[in-house]
Amino acid sequence: MQNDAIAEEQDHLDRLHDVIRSQSDLEERRSELALRAFDGDDDSSFSERDALVAHHRQRMVELRSSSYGLLFGLLERETDERHHIGRIGLRDPESGDQLLLDWRAPASRPFYTATPLRPEGLRLRRRIGTAGRRVTEVHDEVLDTTMLSDDEPSGIGESGALLAALGRARTKHMADIVDTIQAEQDAIIRAPLPGTLLVQGGPGTGKTAVALHRAAYLLYEHRERLMRSVVLIVGPNSTFLDYISRVLPSLGETAVVLVTPATLVPGLDAHAEDSLEAAELKGRLRMADVVARAVRERQVPLDEPVTIRIAGDGPLRVTPGVLRRIKAGIERSGTPHNEAKLRFDRAVLTHLIGLEAKRDGFEPRTGEDADERRQELSEEPAVEELLDTMWPILEPAEIIDRLFTDPELLARVAPDHTEEERRLLLREPATGTDGTAATDWAVRLTPGDIALVDEAAELIGEDQRPELERQRRAAYERRHDVEYARSVLEMIGDISIDDEAQDDDYLRSAQDLADRQTMEDDRSPAERAASDRTWVYGHVIIDEAQELTPMLLRAVLRRGPNRSMTLVGDINQQSTSATRSSWQELLGPQLPRWTEELLTVNYRTPEQIMALADPVRLELDPDSPAPVSIRRGEEEPVQLTVEPTALAPTAVRAAVDAITAHAGIAGVIAPRSLLAEIDTLLADAGADRARVWTGTARESKGLEFDSVVLVQPAALGGTGHAALSLRYVALTRATQRLTVVDSSS
């Protein structure tokens, strides 16, 4: 019977792979054809072409990346219909019959949610296990209510497929869970797009998995909209992004931008580190005022009148009052600093024209005459210097760097901070190798600076002059081209260019051409979004949301003004030094409304290891619900106490033993001060570094390992609540076994 079912599913899987192969070749050809079809004189727009090419390419990627674990389920409905469920949807190219239902389609939902008590129209649910292209097992569940009593277990929570998935050895990349999504997770994944959803869950409850599958689901369900507007995913650090990076393509999605707090602003990647205290101070909302003052400080820094001399003419005296009035006018208009540069310059130049007129006893110039004079004056070195000092073009990251390297500036713009706070915020200006001050502020930026850079960028805006200059040139060249075309056509004499309409047509097509060139941006929406700080995303997902500082939340909210967001996190795993003990305290001041969902089952950590972590949870928050481990491990945690000098050698031995005796990967989580020694000893022992990860508790956030070696749990960093929380994180990273190595003193 089982063998018949396996053979039957094998036939189906073979058929699916044939279809995938031919379909993906077809999509590739279609995308090439679409590219070529619009190459010629076709008047369809480029954006139409881009959309078509992107559509075919996306489908091709989807088809090619779905072949692993393509088929995993079958639903037999009471209506006698049978539907296979898999990673993507597929139809028979000839008959049009549905061969495979996408796991995200509404019709697939009962696969995850039907129970014997609520069978949702199902008669049978079959789980299909595969290895590569081979069907290895099938498991049928009969969902016929008439055959079951009331106390029959409901749900599919503890099915063999789930336990097999959880017991599998881990790799350095997270795997998707499309075949074993649980009902409580499914409800979150398929929640509606609008509004803010907050998912609280203890360690290992699948928050990250759910967040990523939700991204894939939303892109499926709202494809049109989100393929254009893109989904933003914010993760805690680059190791984490690397860990999850393969989940999305394997789900077939590419319209996603992944960032960390360090890379939120396009073009920047902050590598320097802040102390916990400095990070906390930088994260507070009052920094927004400090940044605003730091920007305003650069506008009209003038206390005394300034005298300008232009060769050959008498002096002109510009007073601070006049410049401040111009500044006040700009402030009232709300125009960002760099964008207001042209306006400021023009107002000052007009004032200078007035001063000249007064000095020379003439009427002030007006109209084109004034334009010409403004242009001349702006090229005078003395005037240029005045304009550049009074209203310099600003660079957001440079403003923030100066803020933390210039004590006097910081004292002026952060008067409400205490002296101690300012001391914590300041950093040494880095020096170059030759002892001179390094001018490259980029190397000094910390992740905590980036939200402040974003704040500054918002106030500063773009320097519009290069774009205006480009447009001016383009308009000139176009006029020149039209003139040239006109003279050529007149010379040939076979077209009457006196005909106004034709001239208009020519101009219109020249205009079209220019417009087309600007539209000829063949980057995908995700690539465009990734390079545009002001991009408005269709949906924003934040993982480890408990780590958001208020300033970071403010920067992220700018990217999702429609508040279509999913935040996942665990308030007990918050390791910032400013503990905000509830989501309300953390989000409330900036985000007034959200719907909260709770995840309760720990899919990662075996019961015995959770028992070791539980006292830490109780210390963190006795009222927080304990996540329930779904399984018991085969091994009890091991606790070793050694001399301080033996910490690193003992940890290395435990890690090497773990990867020798067991499949999968080991993680050594240790205080930063021990990591160099541990890495050296691992190298000496010839350990396979692809299978041993080392790092601090903070760096281990969101990651998991088959075996964890935890060194000195009381010294993992931070103080008070943050230290406890880091210990809780570290204790809950293992999927199979845990060794704790502590020192006797």
Ligand SMILES: Nc1ncnc2c1ncn2[C@@H]1O[C@H](COP(=O)(O)OP(=O)(O)OP(=O)(O)O)[C@@H](O)[C@H]1O
């Ligand atoms: N339904 C499921 N089927 C199979 N595996 C699952 C399921 N749900 C979660 N897992 C697995 O459990 C592990 C933990 O999931 P995940 O990392 O998403 O949890 P988390 O809540 O983000 O954890 P933490 O907050 O501790 O970092 C992962 O290996 C994930 O693949």
